[in-house]
Amino acid sequence: MVEIESIIARGFSSNVFIVKGEKNFIVDTGLGDEMIDGIRGDVDCILLTHRHFDHTGNLEKMMELLDVPAYAYHLEAEALRKADDRTILSSSFGTRMPEIDVKDLNDNTFGGFEVIHTPGHTDGSICLYHRDEKILISGDTVFPGGGVGRTDLPTGDMVKLIDSVKRLKEYDVESIYSGHGYVVEEDGSRHIDLSLRNISYL
Numbered sequence: 001m002v003e004i005e006s007i008i009a010r011g012f013s014s015n016v017f018i019v020k021g022e023k024n025f026i027v028d029t030g031l032g033d034e035m036i037d038g039i040r041g042d043v044d045c046i047l048l049t050h051r052h053f054d055h056t057g058n059l060e061k062m063m064e065l066l067d068v069p070a071y072a073y074h075l076e077a078e079a080l081r082k083a084d085d086r087t088i089l090s091s092s093f094g095t096r097m098p099e100i101d102v103k104d105l106n107d108n109t110f111g112g113f114e115v116i117h118t119p120g121h122t123d124g125s126i127c128l129y130h131r132d133e134k135i136l137i138s139g140d141t142v143f144p145g146g147g148v149g150r151t152d153l154p155t156g157d158m159v160k161l162i163d164s165v166k167r168l169k170e171y172d173v174e175s176i177y178s179g180h181g182y183v184v185e186e187d188g189s190r191h192i193d194l195s196l197r198n199i200s201y202l
């Protein structure tokens with residue numbers, strides 16, 4: 001049984017999810033205090049879908065608040081350890097990222113979810129899939145209603161994004177928790193089909 005509490009963002013922040021199941025973890029930290037206010041208690045760690053500042057701007061604060069480690073795919077973790085402002089996009093937000101000790105995600109499963117490497121929006125973006133519950137946590141790879149993440153930012157790549165969305169199509173998805181926008185509660189695979197149709201057309 002997996003329960004996901006969603007903190008849906010307004011403005012520039014990403015959404016934040018509190019996942020409770022085999023492991024209790026937070027997906028992405030968002031940006032701004034209002035994304036932290038509802039967060040407390042019993043969490044084992046933070047998992048980042050990718051390095052972008054709208055998903056990681058609260059990372060240092062949240063790690064301190066909860067006293068937990070953070071994980072990301074190794075390419076993203078490395079950028080965050082180096083505080084690579086150019087690819088994190090912190091400079092676009094008019095600020096600098098501190099160097100943060102984010103650990104490499106070494107396994108292809110995480111708390112009962114399969115970790116799917118889905119490069120395209122950034123080169124180390126990931127999605128998480130829960131097979132029994134048919135849940136996809138999609139970061140900025142796909143959005144509800146047939147959207148996809150931008151590929152014109154540093155380390156972005158449209159060809160890779162198309163491949164990644166094709167791979168997501170192979171999963172039987174009911175609900176989608178994406179980095180921006182609303183939560184899809186049913187028929188998630190149809191939204192992924194739409195995303196693929198939209199980019200294949202470009």
Ligand SMILES: [Zn+2]
Nearest residue numbers: 050052121140
């Ligand atoms: Zn992003």
